[in-house]
Every structure is written in structure tokens, then in C-alpha cells.
Amino acid sequence: YSLFYDQQWQIDFASLYQAINHRTRAVLVVHPNNPTGSFAHRNDRSAFNLFCREYNLALVVDEVFLDYPHDGTARLTFATNHDVLTFTLSGLSKVSGLPQMKLAWMITSGPEDQVAAAVARLEIITDTFLSPSAPVQLAASMFLEQRKNIQPVLLNRMRVNLDELDRQLIAHPACRRLDVEGGWYAVLRVPRTQSDEELAIQILRGCCVLVHPGHFYDFPQDGFLVMSLITPSDAFREGLRRMLEVLD
Numbered sequence: 050y051s052l053f054y055d056q057q058w059q060i061d062f063a064s065l066y067q068a069i070n071h072r073t074r075a076v077l078v079v080h081p082n083n084p085t086g087s088f089a090h091r092n093d094r095s096a097f098n099l100f101c102r103e104y105n106l107a108l109v110v111d112e113v114f115l116d117y118p119h120d121g122t123a124r125l126t127f128a129t130n131h132d133v134l135t136f137t138l139s140g141l142s143k144v145s146g147l148p149q150m151k152l153a154w155m156i157t158s159g160p161e162d163q164v165a166a167a168v169a170r171l172e173i174i175t176d177t178f179l180s181p182s183a184p185v186q187l188a189a190s191m192f193l194e195q196r197k198n199i200q201p202v203l204l205n206r207m208r209v210n211l212d213e214l215d216r217q218l219i220a221h222p223a224c225r226r227l228d229v230e231g232g233w234y235a236v237l238r239v240p241r242t243q244s245d246e247e248l249a250i251q252i253l254r255g256c257c258v259l260v261h262p263g264h265f266y267d268f269p270q271d272g273f274l275v276m277s278l279i280t281p282s283d284a285f286r287e288g289l290r291r292m293l294e295v296l297d
Contacts, residue, residue: 051269057228058087062096075107075136076100080127081114084236084266084275086229088124098132107134107159107167113143114232116200119208124231127158134159134167141189143233145196146203152185152192203233207278210285211235214276217286221293233279236263239296241272249274256291 050065052058065076076097081088089097089110101108110127118124128137140153157164157171185192214226214235225238237260239248245262248271252258263273280288 052082052085052087054227057230058082058085060089060093060096062100065100069104073104073106075109078108078110078127080110080112080124081118081231083114083232084234084261085227086114086119086232086234086236088118088230089127091125094125094127094130098130101133107136109136110138112137112139115139116144116196117204117207117233118231119204119211119229121204128156129158131158131160134163136167141185141192144200145192146199147192150185150188150192152181152189203279206282207233209282210278210280213282213286214289217289217293221297224293224296233277235276235278237274237276239272239274241270243271245271245273252292252295255295256288258288258292258295260292 050068051061053061078089078097097108100106108127108130110130112126112128115124115126126137127135130137135158137156137158138153141150142148142153155171157167211226211229214237218224218226223240227236227238229235242248243251245264245268249260249262252260261275263271263275266275276289278285
């Protein structure tokens with residue numbers, strides 16, 4: 050299914066209904082979405098539940114960026130969703146800023162009979178294929194405790210970088226930052242003079258700055274670039290200046 054942008058990112062539920070077929074077993078939700086940084090709000094949650102009940106589907110929700118709302122307001126997790134069978138995923142890679150430490154977890158919620166049946170099957174799958182290493186299991190409590198130190202640092206850096214992005218864009222009205230609520234990325238709307246991939250390569254060659262072309266994330270058309278907000282602020286400021294010179 051698709052997202053569309055109208056002042057902010059929104060879920061296109063009409064496309065969700067069009068996407069279902071006889072093989073569909075679950076709906077995947079990224080909360081907040083990557084790279085748009087848009088959360089699934091309460092009305093979205095209700096709509097997903099209604100859809101899943103109607104078609105007897107499960108919800109699978111990726112919440113790795115849930116701890117990074119830019120306004121500081123905690124968002125509701127799908128782990129408390131009991132209306133339909135729901136699998137809520139997260140992991141150390143974003144929660145504690147440790148992508149090299151391979152540890153993820155899943156919370157199963159929903160109607161009791163469906164949860165019991167799902168957990169019985171998941172136990173076999175996880176024991177057979179996805180056992181985490183002993184070192185990361187032993188260190189997990191320490192890594193999770195350290196999130197209290199790293200998350201405020203990252204959130205502050207992202208806010209500083211967003212402010213810098215908005216400041217520099219004032220002089221470049223042809224480029225526009227799209228609304229972002231959380232996560233580590235910002236989406237920039239730029240003039241469509243070439244494909245996003247060609248533009249990203251031009252920026253890399255012209256000023257040694259790395260950005261992602263929008264097609265990496267299945268944007269429906271060219272004219273989108275995706276930028277990391279966790280880049281150290283001095284490097285972000287200089288890289289942004291160089292990139293905007295190329296875009297001019």
C-alpha cells in the first residue's frame with residue numbers, strides 16, 4: 050500500500066484494500082515509517098484493526114524508531130493492541146544505537162486464543178532458526194540501560210540538524226523539506242531535472258556528499274532525496290551547504 054503527502058504523510062487505505070488477494074496473511078506497518086518519519090496515529094490504528102478483522106489478517110509492526118519522536122512526545126506502541134493478532138518488533142540497532150549487536154524482540158498481542166496458537170508456532174521457529182548469540186544475551190540488560198544515554202544525544206543532534214536544514218533551505222525555495230515526526234531521516238523534495246539516482250551520483254561526484262535517492266524507498270516518482278539526521282552536526286552543516294550548491 051502507499052503513503053501520500055498532503056501537508057503531512059498519510060496512509061492511503063484505498064491502496065491497502067486494492068492490494069489484498071487470496072494469499073495475503075498479514076499487514077506490515079512501520080511505526081514511524083522509514084524514511085518519511087510518519088507515525089501511525091490512533092485513527093490509522095483503528096483503520097488497520099478494522100481491515101485486519103474484516104479479512105482475518107495479522108498486523109506486523111516494526112517499531113525500531115519509536116523512541117525517536119522529534120517533538121519529545123511519546124507515541125502509543127502497537128504492543129498494547131488487543132483487537133487483532135499483532136506482532137510488534139524492535140531491536141538494539143535503533144533502540145540503543147548498536148546495529149552491530151544482533152538482538153531483536155517481538156511482542157505478541159491480540160485475542161488470547163490467537164496469541165496462544167501463534168506463540169506455540171513462533172517458539173519452534175525462533176529456536177530453530179533465530180537463536181541470538183550468548184554474548185549479546187548476557188550484555189542485553191546493559192545495552193538497554195545505555196539507551197538512556199544515547200537516545201537524548203541522538204534526538205538533540207537530529208533537532209539541531211533539522212533546524213540547520215530549515216535555515217539553509219530558506220535561500221533555496223526550489224527545495225522543500227517534507228514534514229517528519231520521528232526517526233533518523235529527512236526527505237527533501239527537489240526539482241525533477243533527472244532521475245534521483247543520477248542526481249545522487251552527481252552530488253557525490255560534485256561535492257563528496259552521500260544522500261539516498263528516493264527510489265531506494267519506492268517513492269512513486271523522481272524528485273526526492275533522503276538525508277541522514279544523525280550525521281555529526283558540523284559535517285551535516287557543511288555537507289548540506291555543498292549539496293545545495295550542486296542543486297542550484
